[in-house]
Amino acid sequence: MHIIVLSRRHGAARSLSLDLRWLTLGLALLVALAVGGGAAVGAWLAPAGSALPDTIEITQALDAQRDEVGAVRVDAQRQLDAFAAHVAELQARLTRLDALGERLTELAELDASEFDFSLNVGQGGPEELLDGAAYAPPPFMTTLDDLALRMDSREQQLEVLEQLLADRRIDEAVMLSGHPVLQGYVSSPFGRRIDPLTGRVSVHKGVDFAAKAGSDVVAVGAGVVTFAGRRNGYGNTVEISHADGYLTLYAHNRSNRVQVGDLVQRGQTIGTVGSTGRSTGNHVHFEVSRNGQVVNPHSYIARAGDE
Structure with a gap:
């Protein structure tokens, strides 16, 4: 070329x-x-034994991590919502327990300053750690479940206590105690006596209370009126049936204020003091019987001083 x-x-x-x-x-x-x-340039840019990552694979991995973080966030929010609802329920139950405690304090007539349910329970003591015993706090949901179980037990105990106190109040209400008049004195006791009209020895089945004419005659226990009317020798009479087979009788009334079938409470007015029937003056003839047998009213009258 x-x-x-x-x-x-x-x-x-x-x-x-x-x-x-x-x-x-x-x-x-x-x-x-x-x-x-x-x-040679390619070998210098890429380290020996490694390959350049694929952009698509990196993008897919990042998307998967974002999805996983989102799922974890949703699950954490769900647990927080459940925790908040559980705490709200426990707070409501604690409020009810406080109200129940205050009610029991009233029923038992306890000192309110001694059982103040608005204050924390006093407790404490010196710190004494056990050697080698590491404390591991349990999960908060397990702790809340244990607290709920303790509250269930405490609620049951308080409810039983309230029922016992209520039963005690009912027993006290139906228990015979006190005088059948608000003001007066015993004018004739129970048992053998000289009849004021005949002058002969006789058996007095009740206790006479002399009182002002027209003053209130009151029931000495809760019960049901089983008789209200005139009875030979007793005049205007009221009979009240009580628990455990007891029956009380109030005689010589000027007037009766209740009718058969009425429910009466202890201390309720059932008539007025008078001198009807076989009587020498204004008074109330008061009798107590149990299962049809007349008993001495003295022990029931004396209970008024123990309350």
Whole structure:
């Protein structure tokens, strides 16, 4: 191959003669050097034994992590909501327990300053740690469940106590005690006596209370009126049936204020003091019987001083 080279300054021409085989060999060497240099650059950029990460795989991994974080956040919020609802329920039950405690204090007539349910329970003591015993707090939900169980037990105990106190009040209400008049005195006791009308020895089945005419005659226990009317020798009479087979009788009344079937409470007015029937003056003839047998009213009258 002949190549002619022209010079601009002098206008001279030069002729070069190149062998085609040497030209082909040079081009081949240039291509080999270019390929080898690119491979060396790639090996220099990437560490040995590692591959470049795929962008799509990285994006997918990030999306999966975001989804996992979102699910954890939703689950945590659900647990917090359940925790808040559980705490609110426990607070409501504690409020009810406080109200029940105050009610029991009233029923038992206890000192309010001694059982003040608005204050924390006093407790404490020196700190004494056990060697080698590491404390591991339980999960908060387990702690709340244990507290709920303790509250259930405490509620049952308080309810039983309230029922016992209520039963005690009912027993006290139906218990016979006190005088059948608000003001008066015993004018004739129970048992053997001289009859005021005949002057002969007789048996007095009750106790007479002299009182002002027209003053109140009151029941000495809660019960049901089983008789209200006139009875031979007794005049205007009221009979009241009580628990455990007891019956009380109030005679010689000026008037009766109750009717058969009425429910009466202890201390309730059932008539007025008079002198009807076989009587020498204004008084109340008071009798007590149990299961049809007349008993001495003295022990029931004396209970008034023990209350």
